[in-house]
Amino acid sequence: MAAPAHRRSLRKRRTLVVSAAVVAAGVGAGALVLNANAGTVDLYHETLAAKDGWASSGTGTTGGKKADAAHTFTVSTRAQLVKALGSASDTTPRIIKVKGTIDANTNDAGKKLTCADYASGTGYSLTSYLKAYDPSTYGRSKLPSGSQETARAAAQKKQAANIVFKVPANTSIVGVPGTKAGLTGAMLQIQNVDNVIVRNLAFSATEDCFPQWDPTDGDDGNWNSNYDSVTLRGATHVWADHNTFTDTPHLDSANPKYYGREYQIHDGALDITKSSDLVTVSRNQFTNHDKTTLIGSSDSEPAGKLRVSIHHNIYKGITQRAPLSRVGQVHIYNNYYDVTPLNGYAVQYSINSRAKAQVVAENNYWKVPSSVKVAKLLSGDGTGAIKGGGNLVNGTVTDLVAAYNAASSKDLKTTVNWTPTLTAGLESSAKNLPTSLATSTGAAVLK
Template identity: 25%
Template sequence: MKTTLLAVSLMLASTAQAAPLDASTFVGASTPLQTALYGVRNYSAPVLVNGKHDPASYMAAPKLPAWQFARVDPTGGVLTFERQSAPATGWHTWSRKGKVVVTGGGAARSDRVYTVFNGQQLVAAIKEAGNEPKIIRVVGHIDLRWSQNNTVFKEYTSYADQKYGGSINLPSNTTLVGINDAQGRPARMTGTALLIGGELALAPGGDPEADFKKWIKDGKDGEDYPTWTRNIIVRNLVIDTPWDVNPEDAGNAYADGITVSRGQNIFLDHLSVSDGDTPESLATGTYKTRHDGALDVVRGSDYVTIANSYFANHHKTTLVGNGDGGRAWSDEGRLHVTFSGNWWSSVAARLPLNRYGQVHMSNNLITGNVMTKETDVKFESGTDARYRSNMLVENSYYNITGLKLSEFCGKAIKGKGFIGFRSSGHIFTSDRAGTNAVDGQCGMARPDAANLWTPPYLYALQTASSTLLAVPAQAGAGKLK
């Protein structure tokens, strides 16, 4: 691999730095209340909620997967990669308090290492350990619609039932990993939203925005605001984005596959995220939007890395920042996110869409098709730099069937309203355009000094041509053993 001059200079400078902080040491009171709300079904009937979630929109998932339930841990409980800290490259290694080591639950005591085979066991492990370091190993297939040791299935009955009963919320100091089963299949989550953190008030019934603004006005450090969720590692899982049984309206669903909300120092690695067995094309009638994001990083979250992951068959795929001017109070100066070694394949848009974020992308692979009539997988747009975002995009490989070279700018890379954008080293290929190296600037470069930045962590770039082979070999679940 080619090491950048930047990486070399940082390597030399790093020898003078103090030892990195363990991310678990500055967690604070990270709101155990968040976990109490989730993973418990209420089986409520559909009702309007603030004028949304029309009961007439209710539709159960039209297709269920071939389940891969397990009852036996093929490793016999022997740990391999579970105690590993996150690697030392990516925005997750940084904070306003200095360089950090994201350990997740690596320091877990033996009685805080759990192997779970169903959703209820997963919820119980989280509640028992709270914010203590914990390792949760998933074997088989998790779906919160199943209960009684995966013997009783009941579909979500309403928006409220799915929002709370169909979500898992990870507290601070957690490592959640999938363990390949006896057939070599990676662990899988279906019908279940994975939440990391939440934007909460200081006390039940309070206002998150008003409380945070008062905290800052009183001269307190925003990093000490006591509802952060920090120090999370999630690896080696297949995640099927949930089918929304009772969406907000005709154009908006609610549940994401993974949502990072007011989370910090988060490492997400070797994940496979898609719509699974329920593509949007199975929806009928007026309410045809049944999925929201595949993976969203929102609401003031910071220092997050998404690496070696595979995103497929989804529309609104990866989002950084979920609003424009109304989110400045939480998002301005935050949303530092790294995307490295990922593969977006047969997805429609948001690769990623970025508001406010200082996002570094390197050595990613993007494949798609603008000609297909299958709306679930038709490529609409790629990297999308939006409101007050600042992006560095390096050495990625694009192969978009049906896209002319002249259409690359404005389709595969586009933006408006950003404050900084630099892009270079890509290769663009198409059945219509042949193979072409492009500079990736697309007329969007903003090199003004006020918004220039370089990643503070060490990293090594591969060429875009190397990415074409290296990324499929590594990206996605099942690759860690």
């Protein structure tokens, strides 16, 4: 019996050049290309295939493929990960193999750290903070300032020093198969660097111990947190593939309310901001999360960047931003969206196009319960565009933009200024995605 289409596609993508060590052993000086059928695939040296989304543009994305033995690491603790990453300014190619789950909220000796540990010595307490900035006395016209806000910022800075991992250029960070590889409580920060690969990792419980109250955010104010599981800021040529993102075990439904607003400790899952460019997000699973992927952090970001491809991902139990796109050229294809309410996460929208974003969304599949209107699957500000076809809702081809525009006062535009060409693996039909992506996405799939 022939292999399913998604497995054949995966095998076609998974080629590699044998490492220098193999060549030295006598294989020969020329590059030897292997297929997954020919033996064990070296995930750590694997690179993004040609024409596989925006990250394949130009020089492509190779990560740490050229790493020598001195810059190839296997890590299983926070301290080992910090050492392996080295300086964010060091561009030497490196491969980091993550074995097992690394808890970012630990010290160098492996001792578990809590929010109280980060607050210690800063003078911060939530009780004092709530008293100081109660809208009934402090008002709603300005951001918090004074001793408790200063203390909160200091405590947040202590947490950031422990859980934010800065990734240098030319790096591959890959989970070791069969070890439940991942990071919990962490933020991978890919900032102002080029050529990074993040694969086969489970990201969970990225939580801010010290959200800031902003009484000017919206009509009623909001609590805003500070950490994404993976954040791209001014980064280029990044491939995020076969990862899993979740809030588990602390879900938003467990968050208390203060000043009548949810005390939100989660921010983004995978955010792409600050004019990041040439990014491919493929075969990941996003589940149990609110603000999932932000492309562009401001409506005023300059044009010409934020070119992102998002394909063959699963979104389940996601509230919004899958993705929210600003300014750039974004291709969203062959993804599966299950918008059935899950663990208190109910969809506000899946795809948002604003600030003149040019989005092509094609051949995606939405599973939509009767309680959710099709018009809620998209969103926009009246300046963004979404073009595309072949999108299915419960198996039926549906014009999502027409449904949204019929119910909205700010229509999405239906024409874009570009045509996707980097489309290796694009499937012309979305009908099999619920089945095929269930077994080909997320961490722990790659062997």
